[in-house]
Amino acid sequence: MDGRETMDEEDLRALSGLRAFELSVAVAAPSAGRYLAYHGADVIKVESRVNPDVARLFGSAWARTEELAPVFYDTSPYLPEMSAGKRSIGLELKDADSLGAARTLLARSDVFLSNYTAEALARLGFGYDDLRAVNPGLIYVVMPGFGAEPSLPYYPFRAFGPNQAPLVGLDALTGYAGQEPAGIATVAPPDYVAGMHAFVAILSALEHRDATGEGSEIIVSQMETTVSLLGPYLIDHALTGRTPEANGNRLAWAAPCGIYPCSGHDRHVAITVDDDQAWQALVDLLGGELAEPALASLDARQAAHDRIDALITEWTSTVSPAEAASRLQAAGVAAYEVLDHRGVLADPQIRDRHFYDVKPSTRFGRDLFSGHPLRMSDTPAHVDWAGPNMGEHTREVLGDLAGLSEAEIDALIEREAAFTDRQPELRLQRPFDMWYESLGFVDDGEES
Amino acid sequence: MGPWNGIRVVDLTGLSAAYGTRLMAALGAEVIKVESPEGDVVRRFEPYAPGVEEPEASLWWAFLAAGKKSVVLDTGTPEGHAQLAALLASADVVFDDAPPADQDRPGTGHRAVRAANPAVTWVAITPFGLTGPHRDWLSSDLVAWASCGLAYTIGFPGEPPLAPAAPVQLAMHYTAINAAIAAMLALRARRRIGRGQLVDLSIQETMLSMAPETGVPLYLDDQVPRPRAGNRRPVTSPFGLFPCQDGHVAILALQPNHWQAMARWIADVTGNEGVLDDVFDDIAVRHEAAEAVDMWTEELTTSATKLELFVEGQRRGIPITPVNTVADLRADPHLAQAGWWRDENHPVLGPVQVPGAPFLVSHEWWAWSVAPTLGQHTDEVLEQLG
Numbered sequence: 001m002d003g004r005e006t007m008d009e010e011d012l013r014a015l016s017g018l019r020a021f022e023l024s025v026a027v028a029a030p031s032a033g034r035y036l037a038y039h040g041a042d043v044i045k046v047e048s049r050v051n052p053d054v055a056r057l058f059g060s061a062w063a064r065t066e067e068l069a070p071v072f073y074d075t076s077p078y079l080p081e082m083s084a085g086k087r088s089i090g091l092e093l094k095d096a097d098s099l100g101a102a103r104t105l106l107a108r109s110d111v112f113l114s115n116y117t118a119e120a121l122a123r124l125g126f127g128y129d130d131l132r133a134v135n136p137g138l139i140y141v142v143m144p145g146f147g148a149e150p151s152l153p154y155y156p157f158r159a160f161g162p163n164q165a166p167l168v169g170l171d172a173l174t175g176y177a178g179q180e181p182a183g184i185a186t187v188a189p190p191d192y193v194a195g196m197h198a199f200v201a202i203l204s205a206l207e208h209r210d211a212t213g214e215g216s217e218i219i220v221s222q223m224e225t226t227v228s229l230l231g232p233y234l235i236d237h238a239l240t241g242r243t244p245e246a247n248g249n250r251l252a253w254a255a256p257c258g259i260y261p262c263s264g265h266d267r268h269v270a271i272t273v274d275d276d277q278a279w280q281a282l283v284d285l286l287g288g289e290l291a292e293p294a295l296a297s298l299d300a301r302q303a304a305h306d307r308i309d310a311l312i313t314e315w316t317s318t319v320s321p322a323e324a325a326s327r328l329q330a331a332g333v334a335a336y337e338v339l340d341h342r343g344v345l346a347d348p349q350i351r352d353r354h355f356y357d358v359k360p361s362t363r364f365g366r367d368l369f370s371g372h373p374l375r376m377s378d379t380p381a382h383v384d385w386a387g388p389n390m391g392e393h394t395r396e397v398l399g400d401l402a403g404l405s406e407a408e409i410d411a412l413i414e415r416e417a418a419f420t421d422r423q424p425e426l427r428l429q430r431p432f433d434m435w436y437e438s439l440g441f442v443d444d445g446e447e448s
Numbered sequence: 449m450g451p452w453n454g455i456r457v458v459d460l461t462g463l464s465a466a467y468g469t470r471l472m473a474a475l476g477a478e479v480i481k482v483e484s485p486e487g488d489v490v491r492r493f494e495p496y497a498p499g500v501e502e503p504e505a506s507l508w509w510a511f512l513a514a515g516k517k518s519v520v521l522d523t524g525t526p527e528g529h530a531q532l533a534a535l536l537a538s539a540d541v542v543f544d545d546a547p548p549a550d551q552d553r554p555g556t557g558h559r560a561v562r563a564a565n566p567a568v569t570w571v572a573i574t575p576f577g578l579t580g581p582h583r584d585w586l587s588s589d590l591v592a593w594a595s596c597g598l599a600y601t602i603g604f605p606g607e608p609p610l611a612p613a614a615p616v617q618l619a620m621h622y623t624a625i626n627a628a629i630a631a632m633l634a635l636r637a638r639r640r641i642g643r644g645q646l647v648d649l650s651i652q653e654t655m656l657s658m659a660p661e662t663g664v665p666l667y668l669d670d671q672v673p674r675p676r677a678g679n680r681r682p683v684t685s686p687f688g689l690f691p692c693q694d695g696h697v698a699i700l701a702l703q704p705n706h707w708q709a710m711a712r713w714i715a716d717v718t719g720n721e722g723v724l725d726d727v728f729d730d731i732a733v734r735h736e737a738a739e740a741v742d743m744w745t746e747e748l749t750t751s752a753t754k755l756e757l758f759v760e761g762q763r764r765g766i767p768i769t770p771v772n773t774v775a776d777l778r779a780d781p782h783l784a785q786a787g788w789w790r791d792e793n794h795p796v797l798g799p800v801q802v803p804g805a806p807f808l809v810s811h812e813w814w815a816w817s818v819a820p821t822l823g824q825h826t827d828e829v830l831e832q833l834g
Contacts, residue, residue, distance in 0.1 A: 014636040039633055054702050057731065058683075061670045064732065077669040081660040128810075147786055154782040157762040159700075159769050162681070165612075166698035167769035169777050171679075171689065173613040174602065181696060181771055183689045184612040185681035186601040186674065189622070192658045196625040197806050203632040204475055207451035208811060217810035224788050228806040229467070229621050231511035233774045236495040238801040239507075243775040244495075249590050249614050252494035257590060259599065259608040266675070268608055270599065272588035325585075334575075334586035336595045338609050341667035341674065344597040344656075352580040355653055356664055368665045373653040374630045375577075378645040379637040432668040 013379045016040030018206075020111035021102075022086065023126070026054045027161055027188060028143050028222060029115035030082035031195030032202065036111065037085035038372045038381035044105065044397055045086045047390055048093070049419055054160075055082050056390060062431055070422045071363065074389045080369035084359060085383025088421075089398065090391030093124050095417030101402040107135045108401055111202055115143035115194075117158055118150075128217040137215045139205040141198050147221040154223070161188025161222075168227040175246040182246075190226040197225045255301040256282075256308045259338055260316040262324055268338040269316055269324040273301075281332035286315055351440055358441050361386035362421070364430055368441060389421035450476020450813045455635065458482060458536055459516070461545035462489035463589075464573045464651065466512040467621040468628030469543060471806070473515035474814055480539075480829060481516045482532065484523075487822050488513075497797050503822050504796050511803070513819035519830070520823035523556070532556050534833045537564040540644070541631040545573045548583045558646055569634035569644035571627050577650030587651050592619035596655035597662035604678045623654045684731040685741035686710065689771060690749040696771040697749055697757045704729050709765045710745070718747045794818050 011017075018041040022033040030045075030053075037043045047053060052073055060075035068075070091098045106112060112131060114121060121127060121142060128140045145164065146154035165171050165184050175182040198220045205216035227234070233244050249258045249270075257272045273279050276296065283291050290311055295301055301308060316324050321337035328335035337343060344350060354371070361367035367386035374381055398404045398418065412418035432439075453476035459469045460482050473479040481488065486503075493508035503509075519535070522528040533555050536542055542561065544551060551572045552559050558570040572578055575587030576595075593599040593611040603610040612618055630647040638644055660666060662674060679696075680688030689696045701707040711723045723744050728734055734741050749757055754770035761768035770776065783789065788804040795818060805814045 012637060012640045014633040014640075035629070051703075057702065061672070077665045078660060081663070081665065146782060149786070152782055152786055154762075158765070158767045160702075160767055162687070163698040163700045163767050163769040166689065166696070166771040169772050169774055170613040170616065170618070171696075171698065171771050172773045173615055174610055176607065176610075179604075180691070181679060181689060182603050182610055183679035183698070183771075184602060185677065185679055185688050187598050187612070187658065187661050189612060189618050189658065193618075193622065193625070196622070196629065199629055200471060200475075200625065200632065201807050201809065203629065203636065204451045204813065205809070206636065207632075208813075211451065214811070219808040220806075221786070221808070223782065224786065224804065225806045227777055227783070228803050229616055229618065230774060230777070231803050232493070232495060232507040233615070234778065234803050235507045235511060235797075235800060236497075237774050237778050239497055239797060240495075241775075242495065243773050244615050245773075247614070249608075249611050251614060253492050254588070257588070257614075259590070259594070259610070261608065268594075268600075270588075270590045270594035272590050274586075274588060278586075329582075329585045332586070334588045334591050336585070336587075336591045338594040338600050339597045340600045341597060341662060341664070343600075344662065345664050345667065347595075349576050349580045349582040349595075349652065350656070353577055353650070353653070355656055368668070370657055370660055370663050370665070371653075373626060373649065373657045374633065375648040375650075376630065376634060376637075376645050377647070378641055378643065379633070430669055431671070435668070 011040055013040030013381065018042070018110045019108065020044065020113055021046065021106050021109040023114040023116055024053065025115060027082060027191035028194045029113050029198065030055065031192055032198040033086060033113055034082055034084065035199050036202070037383050041111070043086040044393070045083055045088050045388070046091050046093070046102065047088055049090065050092055050094075052390070055079055071426060071428070074363045074421065075428065079387030080361070080367050083387045084357070084369050085385060086388060087393035087397060088388035088390055089394040090419035091394070092417050095412070095415070098412060098417045099124065101398055101404060103134050104402045105397070106131055106138065109135065109138065111139045111141065113141045113198065113202070118142065118144040118148045119156055132215060135215070137209055137213065139202055139209065139216050139218070141201060141218045141220065143194055143198055143220045143222060145222050147224070148219045159222070161191030164188065164190035164222050164226060168223060169230055173244060173246050177245065177247045190222055193229065194220050194222045194225045250305065253298070255298060255305055256312065258309055260309070260313050262316050262321040263319060267321045269321040269328070270336050270338055271312065271328060272334045274334060278333050282328070285327060285331040285333070286312070345439070356441055357383070358436060359383060359386045362389050362392055362424060363426070364428055364433070366433075366436070367430065368436070389424065391419045392421045392424070394418055394420045450474065450815055452477035455540045456480070456538060457541045457543070457631070458539040459543045461543050461573060463617060463620045464545045465543035465571070465624050465627045466490060468624035468626070469516065470512050470514055471625070472628055472631070474805075474816055476813065476815065479516040480535065480825070481513060481518050481820070482535070483518055483520050483822060485520055500796055510794070510797060510819045515815065515817040516820060517825035517829060518820035518823055519826045529555060531830060531833070533560070533564070535829065536561045537568070538833060539568055540635065541569045541571065543571045543573060543627055543631070548572070548574050548578045551578065562644065562646070566643045567638065569631055569638070569647065571630050571647040571649060573623060573627050573649045573651065575650070576652050578648045589617045589619045590614065592623070592651050592655050595652045596659045598655070598659050601662055601674050601676055603676045605676050607676075609676060619651065619655050622658060623649070623651050626654045680742065682735070682738065684735045685738035686745040690746055692749045692752060692754050692757055694753045697754050698769045698771060699745065699761070700767045702731060706766055707734065713761065713764050713766065714744050714748045717751060718744065720744055720747070790816060792818065796821070
């Protein structure tokens with residue numbers, strides 16, 4: 001289905017043959033790493049038991065038992081989301097020999113990708129000059145919260161995506177007019193935005209290296225990266241001193257634009273009227289007071305937005321969100337049900353396009369995770385396994401790539417400077433494992 | 449010189465590729481923005497620069513079209529249609545946001561253009577993809593957030609859901625970066641396969657890829673619905689926005705060392721020693737006791753300003769940040785000292801400070817230039833096409 005069978009002989013994906021060394025936590029760097037993996041790179045995620053990746057810390061609610069404690073870190077559903085198709089090695093870099101092995105791996109890698117703090121990288125001896133000495137062609141990508149220059153005021157500060165969003169102005173713009181900010185607690189756009197900028201940087205640096213032979217040092221400082229997206233408002237403030245404020249879902253250039261209640265508990269439909277043509281389509285559908293000619297202009301609709309919202313709500317509150325969206329779309333108005341978790345599961349579009357991926361998993365036999373959004377006709381993206389167990393690939397990577405002997409690897413493991421996955425033979429099942437077929441997730445039949 | 453120097457990009461989209469092609473232009477590509485005689489849709493987006501006439505007043509245009517060329521074509525006429533076909537066949541990459549039914553239009557659709565020049569990569573950016581029962585549906589930034597499950601979770605209980613930072617149009621920018629990535633991957637793959645390709649990019653799916661928090665795997669695994677919870681995230685505590693004397697701060701204490709530093713800070717300021725009990729080192733325990741932990745945290749945060757809390761909390765090793773406004777950011781000492789802002793002498797806006805590079809690189813890649821006026825490059829580009 002994903003074209004892998006025909007690609008096996010020669011993997012023509014854009015990044016096949018490349019190797020990335022990922023020293024990462026949470027989302028920002030892993031989200032770039034997962035794109036590397038989908039497009040063919042061998043991504044080696046270096047993990048620590050002393051300070052585990054927060055994506056693993058969450059584990060899974062059903063796995064909070066004494067019996068499952070040893071393998072708890074393999075159970076987080078965030079893991080395949082961020083690390084499907086990557087290889088995981090357990091290496092405590094505070095140990096000099098482990099650090100030496102890591103440097104050998106770096107000598108054989110094309111990309112170093114990390115969102116550790118600048119200070120942590122400096123302590124490890126993983127500054128650009130250190131690593132360039134090991135590998136002159138290395139594409140070195142770090143994602144510190146606040147730059148890599150020690151003289152900068154926030155240099156030693158730490159922030160994850162969820163508190164980068166408020167820092168760069170996103171939370172203050174999320175909420176209803178005149179109320180306290182609602183914030184964006186559920187998702188951290190800065191993590192993903194920074195991850196995608198890092199990936200743009202990696203692809204650009206590969207072009208640069210192919211043309212010149214030179215490596216690159218890239219600093220994706222999450223604050224600067226994300227604040228860039230406020231461009232028009234930053235320029236406006238520079239020109240006029242104006243500061244935008246939260247105003248619900250409304251926009252200056254489109255009205256009405258909002259989320260409206262439908263029949264049922266906490267069900268809604270999102271509607272955007274982009275232009276006068278879409279407004280006419282809405283008027284044709286709903287009629288009544290909305291048909292007043294005075295409302296034909298954007299300015300008039302902005303001035304009457306509250307009243308228009310009330311009139312739209314009179315209709316939406318009598319229909320289901322799916323019906324509202326269908327009828328609005330048929331009329332020519334952008335609209336969609338505000339999907340909750342069940343709605344995403346049931347969404348006919350998501351199901352028809354098989355967005356979710358099922359692949360073999362050492363811990364679960366098979367596992368489910370988000371698919372990849374870049375559907376390329378000739379070099380389709382894919383990964384071949386779900387999230388790795390913590391340390392699943394330690395022996396093969398340290399042996400084959402770092403050139404360590406079995407005895408040397410054993411010695412590292414003995415003194416807990418390296419580790420392999422715990423109870424690799426222990427096969428668990430997700431609570432929904434029996435539903436894969438009935439829920440219609442495409443299964444490529446590779447699991448045993 | 450940027451690494452994409454020598455690559456010609458034609459952008460037929462409005463907002464959905466604009467941020468991505470802005471990046472490509474700044475990284476060396478020649479980006480040609482095709483506009484209708486009335487001008488691009490982004491030119492209608494406020495805020496407008498004071499004292500500047502339309503269609504050059506939009507600061508969205510000033511920001512997103514920086515470094516691009518503007519070519520005006522009236523594609524409703526046979527001549528304009530032929531000019532567009534010739535332009536597209538001269539491209540390495542085309543970004544098109546036409547509805548799926550129009551992506552394969554005669555003469556200027558992906559099939560015709562790729563037949564004329566197989567080296568072209570065509571990135572079709574559509575609301576829901578080129579296939580599926582909703583392929584013909586329309587979208588917007590708000591609709592995109594609704595369709596990926598995230599809007600449902602943002603906002604206060606009992607009030608309607610919210611798009612994150614609606615005025616910023618994050619979903620469109622995120623889609624645009626993904627579109628640029630697809631193009632860059634296809635350009636790299638072209639050296640191996642000798643041809644361009646068709647990329648089917650669904651805005652709904654790019655947003656789903658940002659939405660594991662509300663995605664199917666997480667939900668099926670724990671069966672926990674995630675209703676809107678206001679500005680605190682109900683996975684542990686403290687995690688979310690907390691009031692202070694002049695606004696709010698954001699605190700996120702997940703890792704044991706971050707929580708321990710937080711507990712020590714609370715104890716130091718409020719005298720509450722109970723918070724130091726190591727039972728709270730477990731994020732699950734703090735989740736169960738979130739009401740109490742939130743209250744103890746508020747006793748601390750309400751005692752100071754957001755800047756004081758930011759600096760002292762960070763000194764103690766806690767991930768804490770202020771909830772900034774655009775005005776706060778323009779005065780931010782870090783951005784200023786990092787030399788992030790760029791001073792531009794803009795032909796339309798005059799001298800103005802604008803955002804700098806989104807990342808730093810050890811080569812002279814970034815080439816920033818201003819946005820074109822409507823049709824500024826029409827003659828130049830058409831003459832070259834012959």
